[in-house]
Amino acid sequence: MVEIVPVPGYSHGSMSETTPPNTPPTEAGPTPSSEPKRRAPRAGKPGARGPQGQGPRAPRPVHPLLQRLWELHPRLFGARFRPLKLGIFEDLMARHPGAFQKEDLKQALGQHVRSTRYLEAVASGDLRHDLDGNAVEPVAPEHVQHAILEVFRRRQGRDAEAARTWARARLVQAIDASGLDRDAYLERVHTQDATALVLVDEAWAQLADQAARREALLRAYRASGQSLEAFAEMYGLDVALVRDALARETAGAASVSP
Numbered sequence: 001m002v003e004i005v006p007v008p009g010y011s012h013g014s015m016s017e018t019t020p021p022n023t024p025p026t027e028a029g030p031t032p033s034s035e036p037k038r039r040a041p042r043a044g045k046p047g048a049r050g051p052q053g054q055g056p057r058a059p060r061p062v063h064p065l066l067q068r069l070w071e072l073h074p075r076l077f078g079a080r081f082r083p084l085k086l087g088i089f090e091d092l093m094a095r096h097p098g099a100f101q102k103e104d105l106k107q108a109l110g111q112h113v114r115s116t117r118y119l120e121a122v123a124s125g126d127l128r129h130d131l132d133g134n135a136v137e138p139v140a141p142e143h144v145q146h147a148i149l150e151v152f153r154r155r156q157g158r159d160a161e162a163a164r165t166w167a168r169a170r171l172v173q174a175i176d177a178s179g180l181d182r183d184a185y186l187e188r189v190h191t192q193d194a195t196a197l198v199l200v201d202e203a204w205a206q207l208a209d210q211a212a213r214r215e216a217l218l219r220a221y222r223a224s225g226q227s228l229e230a231f232a233e234m235y236g237l238d239v240a241l242v243r244d245a246l247a248r249e250t251a252g253a254a255s256v257s258p
Contacts, residue, residue, distance in 0.1 A: 010062065010070035010077060011117075065100065065108035072096070075133030077112065081121045082129040084113065085136045095131055116154055122147035123170050125177055141178040142189045148174065149196050164199070171203035172210075214245040221245075 069092075070077040076084060085091070089109060093100065112118055122144055127135035139147075148170045155163035175185055182204055191197065221231050221242060228246075232239040 010066045063104070063108040063111050065104055066112055068099075069108065069112070073131055073133075076129060076131065081115075081117045082133070083118075083122050083126050083139050084109075085128040085130045088131070091131050116151060119147040119151050123151050123174075125170075125173055138177075140188075141174060141180065141185065144174045144177075145171065145189045145191070145196070145200075149193070149199070152199070167199055168202050168206065171199055172206050175200075175203055175207060214248060217242065217245050218249060 066077065076082050089105060092105060093102070122139055125144065126139070128137045128139055130136050148167055152163050152167035155166065178185055178188070180188060186200070189200075191200075217237075220235075221228070224231050224234070226234060228242055229239055231237075232242050
């Protein structure tokens with residue numbers, strides 16, 4: 001494991017950590033491009049030691065093109081990382097002819113998308129964005145799950161229980177957003193990792209509990225004979241919670257209509 005030296009401006013350290021904006025970057029994941037994918041060397045915790053008796057390894061600098069990308073496209077590579085649209089490599093080459101060597105750009109993007117900050121952006125459910133910062137498409141469920149599980153693994157060393165709670169909540173959000181039933185979702189993400197399967201099972205159990213609570217809430221609402229606002233006030237509920245339950249019921253009914 002090697003330490004990464006910070007580059008002023010660009011930073012891909014985790015946004016979940018209590019560190020200044022321009023802290024040392026960490027690792028990164030597959031380039032969202034139709035070009036062949038190449039793995040960049042993995043980086044580790046600052047101060048990691050080399051082979052026995054050799055002491056800490058020399059710092060490895062962040063790819064210099066990442067600073068240039070931060071300057072050119074701060075809406076993607078700036079203070080808030082956004083998931084990149086598929087084919088962003090080709091878009092960058094076309095937008096800035098002659099500005100990048102292909103191999104250098106592939107390596108820079110590879111390091112960027114394997115960073116913890118980038119993976120956290122994908123795990124959050126954010127949409128993919130183009131070079132102008134416009135949202136263009138959702139991230140595929142399997143890519144969102146990969147990001148969640150990778151961030152979970154990286155956080156485990158600091159606080160395993162907090163990491164598990166975070167991962168479960170993100171998986172609940174991701175599964176819910178996918179709109180897939182259990183079998184379709186598992187077929188889509190296609191994982192055999194034991195830890196991942198346990199977390200996914202926990203997320204599905206939580207979703208089932210939420211569905212049962214919504215069903216009970218709607219039964220109580222209909223039995224009350226009250227308006228939506230009066231019912232919410234009577235039970236001390238946020239009216240948006242009841243509206244969401246009704247909307248989900250309507251959407252579910254529409255999805256099974258012939």
